Amino acid sequence: MLTFNYSIWILVLPAVMFLVLGLGGKYMKPVVSGVLxxxxxxxxxxxxxxxxxxxxxxxxxxxxxxxxxxxAFNFEWLRFTDTLHIDLGMYxxxxxxxMLIVITTVSLMVHxxxxxxxxxxxxxxxxxxxxxxxxxxxxxxxxxxxxxxxxIFWELVGVSSFLLIGFYYTKPSAVAASKKxxxxxxxxDFFFLIGILLLSYFTKTFDFxxxxxxxxxxxxxxxxxxxxxxxAISWTMFLIFMGGVGxxxxxxxxxxxxxxxxGPTPVSALIHAATMVVAGVFLIARLFPIYLFQTPEVLHxxxxxxxxxxxxxxxxxxxxxxxxxxxxxxxxxxxxxMITALSVSGYDGHDGLGYMAxxxxxxxxxxxxxxxxxxxxxxxxxxxxNEMDDMGGLWKKMPIANWTFLIAxxxxxxxxxxxxxxxxxxILAAALHHDIxxxxxxxxxxxxxxxxxxxxxxxIFHYENKQYHHAPHDAGxxxxxxxxFLAVVTVVAGWLIPFDTLITADGKxxxxxxxxLVAGLSIGIALVGIVGAYVFYFKKxxxxxxxxxxxxxxxxxxHNKFYFDEIWMFATRSxxxxxxxxxxxxxxxxxxxxxxxxxxxxxxxxxxAIKGFQSGRIQQYALIYLVGALVxxxxxxxxxxxxxxx
Amino acid sequence: MxxxxxxxILAFVTVVSSILAVTSQKIIRSAVFLLFVLLSTGxxxxxxxxxxxxxxxxxxxxxxxxxxxxxxxxxxxxxxxGVKFEKPGRMLVAALAALTGLAICGHIIFYNVNRVYxxxxxxxLKVQDIGFxxxxxxxxxxxLPFEAVSLLLLACIIGGVMIARKR
Amino acid sequence: MxxxxxxxxxxxxxxxxYLAVTTIVFFVGVYGFLSRKNMIMVLISIELMLNAADINxxxxxxxxxxxxxxxxxxxxxxxxxxxxxxxIAIAIIINIYRKVHTIYVDEDVSKxxx
Numbered sequence: 001m002l003t004f005n006y007s008i009w010i011l012v013l014p015a016v017m018f019l020v021l022g023l024g025g026k027y028m029k030p031v032v033s034g035v036l037x038x039x040x041x042x043x044x045x046x047x048x049x050x051x052x053x054x055x056x057x058x059x060x061x062x063x064x065x066x067x068x069x070x071x072a073f074n075f076e077w078l079r080f081t082d083t084l085h086i087d088l089g090m091y092x093x094x095x096x097x098x099m100l101i102v103i104t105t106v107s108l109m110v111h112x113x114x115x116x117x118x119x120x121x122x123x124x125x126x127x128x129x130x131x132x133x134x135x136x137x138x139x140x141x142x143x144x145x146x147x148x149x150x151x152i153f154w155e156l157v158g159v160s161s162f163l164l165i166g167f168y169y170t171k172p173s174a175v176a177a178s179k180k181x182x183x184x185x186x187x188x189d190f191f192f193l194i195g196i197l198l199l200s201y202f203t204k205t206f207d208f209x210x211x212x213x214x215x216x217x218x219x220x221x222x223x224x225x226x227x228x229x230x231x232a233i234s235w236t237m238f239l240i241f242m243g244g245v246g247x248x249x250x251x252x253x254x255x256x257x258x259x260x261x262x263g264p265t266p267v268s269a270l271i272h273a274a275t276m277v278v279a280g281v282f283l284i285a286r287l288f289p290i291y292l293f294q295t296p297e298v299l300h301x302x303x304x305x306x307x308x309x310x311x312x313x314x315x316x317x318x319x320x321x322x323x324x325x326x327x328x329x330x331x332x333x334x335x336x337x338m339i340t341a342l343s344v345s346g347y348d349g350h351d352g353l354g355y356m357a358x359x360x361x362x363x364x365x366x367x368x369x370x371x372x373x374x375x376x377x378x379x380x381x382x383x384x385x386n387e388m389d390d391m392g393g394l395w396k397k398m399p400i401a402n403w404t405f406l407i408a409x410x411x412x413x414x415x416x417x418x419x420x421x422x423x424x425x426x427i428l429a430a431a432l433h434h435d436i437x438x439x440x441x442x443x444x445x446x447x448x449x450x451x452x453x454x455x456x457x458x459x460i461f462h463y464e465n466k467q468y469h470h471a472p473h474d475a476g477x478x479x480x481x482x483x484x485f486l487a488v489v490t491v492v493a494g495w496l497i498p499f500d501t502l503i504t505a506d507g508k509x510x511x512x513x514x515x516x517l518v519a520g521l522s523i524g525i526a527l528v529g530i531v532g533a534y535v536f537y538f539k540k541x542x543x544x545x546x547x548x549x550x551x552x553x554x555x556x557x558x559h560n561k562f563y564f565d566e567i568w569m570f571a572t573r574s575x576x577x578x579x580x581x582x583x584x585x586x587x588x589x590x591x592x593x594x595x596x597x598x599x600x601x602x603x604x605x606x607x608x609a610i611k612g613f614q615s616g617r618i619q620q621y622a623l624i625y626l627v628g629a630l631v632x633x634x635x636x637x638x639x640x641x642x643x644x645x646x
Numbered sequence: 647m648x649x650x651x652x653x654x655i656l657a658f659v660t661v662v663s664s665i666l667a668v669t670s671q672k673i674i675r676s677a678v679f680l681l682f683v684l685l686s687t688g689x690x691x692x693x694x695x696x697x698x699x700x701x702x703x704x705x706x707x708x709x710x711x712x713x714x715x716x717x718x719x720x721x722x723x724x725x726x727x728g729v730k731f732e733k734p735g736r737m738l739v740a741a742l743a744a745l746t747g748l749a750i751c752g753h754i755i756f757y758n759v760n761r762v763y764x765x766x767x768x769x770x771l772k773v774q775d776i777g778f779x780x781x782x783x784x785x786x787x788x789x790l791p792f793e794a795v796s797l798l799l800l801a802c803i804i805g806g807v808m809i810a811r812k813r
Numbered sequence: 814m815x816x817x818x819x820x821x822x823x824x825x826x827x828x829x830x831y832l833a834v835t836t837i838v839f840f841v842g843v844y845g846f847l848s849r850k851n852m853i854m855v856l857i858s859i860e861l862m863l864n865a866a867d868i869n870x871x872x873x874x875x876x877x878x879x880x881x882x883x884x885x886x887x888x889x890x891x892x893x894x895x896x897x898x899x900x901i902a903i904a905i906i907i908n909i910y911r912k913v914h915t916i917y918v919d920e921d922v923s924k925x926x927x
Contacts, residue, residue, distance in 0.1 A: 619855075619918070623847050626743050630750055637754065650822045657834045664838045664861050668845030673853055680857050683838065687864050690831070694875045699888055703867075706892050711860070711899045718903040719853060722910045740847030748840040755832045763876045765825040771882075779882050780889075788886045795890050802897040809904045 004059075004072035007051045007090055010100065011143070013044050014136035018129050025125030034118075037128035038111040041135065045104035048139075052097040056502055066507035069093035069209060074145055083204045089145035091208060094503040095285055095359055099142035102366045105489075106274040107135045109482035110266045113374050116478035117266055117381060127167060127264070134160035138275050142282060146206035147196055147240075150283070154192070154243070157276050158185050164271060165263040177259035184256040188246020195239030202232065212289045214347075214506075219294055237295045241284065241302055248280025248335045251309045255564055257332055261324040261386075265377030268324060273331050273373050274366035281338045281362055288355060288505060292347055303343025307441040310336035312562065314448035318455065319548075319559040322386045323376050326456050327369070330412065333445060334365050340442060341427040344434035345505060352505035353512060354434065357426030360499040364419035367493060368411040371486035375405040378479055379460060382472035388456075392540075393465035400474045402461050404487040409457045411490045413450035413526045419494030421523070422514075428522055429515045446522055450529025458537040649693055656693070660686045673723065677715045684708050697770055831872045839865035852906050852916045856899065863895045 017040040025033050061067060074089035111131060118127055137156035144150035159182075166178030200206055202225070203218035210218060225232035244250075249257035260272050271277070284291060284302065291299045310333045317329035338358045345354025378401045383391055395402040411418035414425070424446060431439040474480060501509035536544050548555045557563065660683055667679035684707040691700035783789045838861055845858030867888045874884025910916050 617918070619847055622843075623739070623743060626747060626843060626847075630743075630747055633750060633754075647822055650826060653826050653830070657830070660834055661837050661841075664841045667861065668841055668849065668854070668858055673851060676854060676857055680860060683861060683864060687868055690868055691871060694871050696871055696875070696885060696888075699871060699885060702889065702892055706896050707860075707864075711896055714900060714903050715853065715857070718907055721907055722853070722916050737848045740844050743847060744840040744844035747843060748836060751836045751840070752833065755829055755836065763828065765876060766879050768879060771885075776882070776885075780886065786881060786883070791886070791890055795893050798894060799897055802901050805901055806904050809901070809908055 004051065004054070004070065004090070004092060006047060007072050007092065010044055010047050010051065010104075011090070011136060011140055013040050013047075014132045014139065016040075018132040018136060021125055021129035021132060025129055028125060030124035031115075033125040033128050034111075034115050037132055038108070038115065040132070041104070041108045041111045044135070044139075045108045048100040048104040051092065052101050055092055055094075055097045067094045067502075067504075068507065071145055071209070072143075081204065083210075084200060084206065086148045086206060087145055088149055090143040091145040092143065094507065095282065096142045098359060098363060098503055099282060100139065102363060103135065103138050103142065103275050106270055106366055106370045107131070107138075109370065109374070109486060110270040113269075113377070113479050113482040114264075114266045116476050117377055118264060121264075123167065127164075130160055130163045130167070131267075131270070134164065134271060134276075138279075141279060144208070146208055147199065147211070147287075148206045150286075151189075151193065151196055151243075154247070154279065155189065157271075157279065158182060158189065158247075161185075161260070161271050161276055164267040165260045167264055167267065168262070171262065174262040177256075177262040181256040181260045184253055185246040188253050189243050191239045192243025192246075195236050195241075195243065198232065198236040198239065202236070208286060212287065214289060214293070219290075222294075234295050234298050237287070237291055237298045238301070240287065241280075241298065244280025244283045244339075245305070246280075247283075248277050248339065249332050250280070250305055250336060250339065251312060252564065252568075254309065254313065254332050255568055258325045258328045258561070261322070261328050265324065265373060265380060268328075269370045269373030269377065272328065273369040277331060277335055278338065278362050278366070281335060281342065281358065284339065284342050285355065285359060288342065288345070289347070291342075292345070292505075299343045303340050303435070303438055306336040306339035306343060307438045307445075308336075309333070310340060310445040311441050311448070314445045314452065315558055316561050317452040318448060319555065321388045323379070323388055323391075323456060323460065324373075324386055326452060327372055327376060330372075330449065330453065331369055333449060334361070334369065334412070337424070337427055337442065337445070338362050338365070340438055341430055344431045344438060348506045348508065349510050350512070352510065353426060354430035355505035356499055356503055356512065357423060357430050359503045361420075361423035361427055363497075363499070364411070364423045364490070364493050367486050368408045368418075368420055368490045371404060371408040371483065371490055372412070374479070374483055374486065375401050375408065378475050378483065379405075379472075381475055381479070383468060388459045391460045391466065392463040393461070394472060395461040397472045398461075398474050400480050400483060404483040405457060405461070407487045407490055409453045411494075412453050413530060414446060414522050415526055415530075416519070416523060417491075417495060419490050419492070421519075422494035425514060425519050425522055426512060429518045432515075432518055443521065443525060447525035447529045450526040451533050454530045454533035455537050458533055462538050464540040652689070653693055656686045656689045660690075673719050674716075677712065677719060680715070681708060681712050684712070695768055695770060698773055698776055828872060828876045831868065831876075835865040835868045835872070838862075838868075850917045852909075852918055853903075855918070856902050856906070860895065860899065863891065867891050867895075 017037055021028075021033050021037060028036075055070070056067075059070065070092045072090040072092050074087050077086050077088050079085040111128075114127065114131070118124055121127065134157060137153050137160055141150055141153035141157060144153060162178050162182040165181050166174055168174040196206075199211075202221045203211065204221075205211065205218055219233065222231065222233040222236075227235055246253045257272060257277065261268055263272075291302070313329045313333035313336065317326050317333065320326045320329060338361050341354045341358035341361060343354070345352055345356075345358070379391065379394065379398065380386055382394075382398060382401075385391070407418065411420035414421045428439060428442060428446070431442050500512040504510060536547075560566075663679040663682035663686070667676045667683060670676045670679060685704065688700045688703040688708070691697070691703055779787050780792055781787070781789055842858045842861030842865065845861065846855055849855055849858065870884040870888045870891070872884075874881065874888075878884070906916055
């Protein structure tokens, strides 16, 4: 498709910028590298918008009004068989176009914001190089033409996330957090890889187009294969989903995301709120037809994992005091929403509401969560602390931060007419039509979301009037402009963009309505949450402590994130390390090394023993040679004589 | 008749001189006995009617190589220090090995050489024929070994220069 | 006994006699090579062995293939090679003597091993 020729630059530009900044950053002034990275990102953003515009409004729509996927580029890279080959290319369809917009927009905002936020930091150029690397990897992930390319970029975003979380590599906690994030996601990716291998083994292809075609014939080879009483395809799709669990921080692999907040705040906004963590959602959405038609039971399981994660993270978020951790748990909860929404979706027409709602929520959430993180970054920048106790009464001192944060809180709480309302409403409507249990869990989580977000808001901007060393004030334009821009997007995104005609499971437009019952319920529970937060936290009072004491162990458990970190620690330290690693280390040290050492010892001894033979004394050699020659002659002649005389 | 007597004289000189050459305690004497061996080897070549070979032997060995030996002996001998006596055990082992070899080879020569041969008298070889044989490329002509030897000599010249140059 | 001597003196010399002489010279050379420590003595022994081999070439050619000259030529080449070898060997010996002031193979010369 010639018209998408320019779209390759969406990938090439950030990659080149990563190389330029990574290799040449040392020789640039920090400002130069920052501006260079930002301009490149701006160009990429324009190209991404152009691509998406072209796809949605001129090229992508087929004659019958459905959206078909387009392979803009495809380079064959490794060929195994005629059908099984790893390609690198660009696969442009509705969801990847939408992701292009999300990633480039948020990335551009973060680039601009970081110009102010990271000013004067050591390693400024490195920071921008990593941002470029991340943008490249994430863009490559969403436009992957086949699952293996996706896996490659999947690992690349993991690496860039690792690098950015550990950006302050002199801080031990940051180093530990980056290691944790990398190891946990890598552990999950291990299952993902097994899943990919299983999938390609049975279907003989990596290609998304072939895999996700309705009624794809390639799944027939799965028939009959099973393991532990569960069919092979269920295993495969479940293992692939495990990769998504790791990246999207669902239970039980969510432990890395709160710790990942050790990274710079704009990084949290970009990677750990808007883009990378939704890769799991994107993965399920990409493979949605397989899940729906081949393994509906896995999709059910996904729905329940998502719902449990949503409520769990919401509860934990209510008790955290580090504002970034509150946002991190909020992110976990909202991503779980999207996953659950996917699981309650059908395929055609109005049945595909869940799919559309999930993508819609992904879109709106990216913007308002990025806004929340960037706002939190502005606050942290002003008061030099992450803790709620160090904040309070900031609403007069930081008006821009106050208003944008409020807008984002209203959006995530689901108040009309902010964007979160529309997407969340669609999710709840889809869940209600599909599964009442999931609906009620999500419904309660929605109330909790409103509660903890406004707890956060009131604790930061009202509560009590603190005395600060430096009077906090709004940051400069480079930090304010992204906030205002994202706030505007947050306000308008919900009703401006007709998601039901653009992004649907089957590519056909359908008519979605706002269900008055669901809308009323969700606004109602959101208001309950907000009022609850108002009562507890608008002015400083004793009620929160009283409630906390009355809840007793439950509060403590919640505050400690239900001890998931400790459980993992126990599992790794006490079970894996002691029962698996220790014996393996023992075998390695004693058996394998011992064998090698023994070999070395034996050969050393042998060489010591026979070293004397090679004395370098020619005469000795000559003597031995002569004796040998004579012995040979005698033997040979004797044999010859015996042979002749016989 | 005369040639037979000459042969026995040469054989006696060769054997005795060679034994003396390897057992003598003074190197210069060894060199002189070696010279006798080389000269009598030339004599053998005369007896075999290979006159050119005999002259070459005397010119190259007795003339060239012996001078080198004498020079090196003079250059490396320290006055007042004789040649060291060898260890008797070592000499015994060497003598034993050499005698065993001699016995085996002698046995083979005297009991197993049974090829029929006729000793034909022949005229003196013409140097012209020798030259053609050396430089031709036909059958029984030896251009290739000749060239190989010339290359070897070149390598020796270079090696000699390398060894002798001052560092 | 007398008959034996007159036979020896009047007939052509048997090939075995030549071979006997060269064998003795060769093994005397072997003895010298194995027993002597002086490098020049070793070299002299090598020359003895070479000479014995040379004579053998010539004798075999003369007795067994009188019409041809192969053995002759190889004797010629062997003489050339032996001369070259002796020259180089002596150059090396003199160099070693300059360095370590000895020409005994079991003394300081063994340093060169490493």
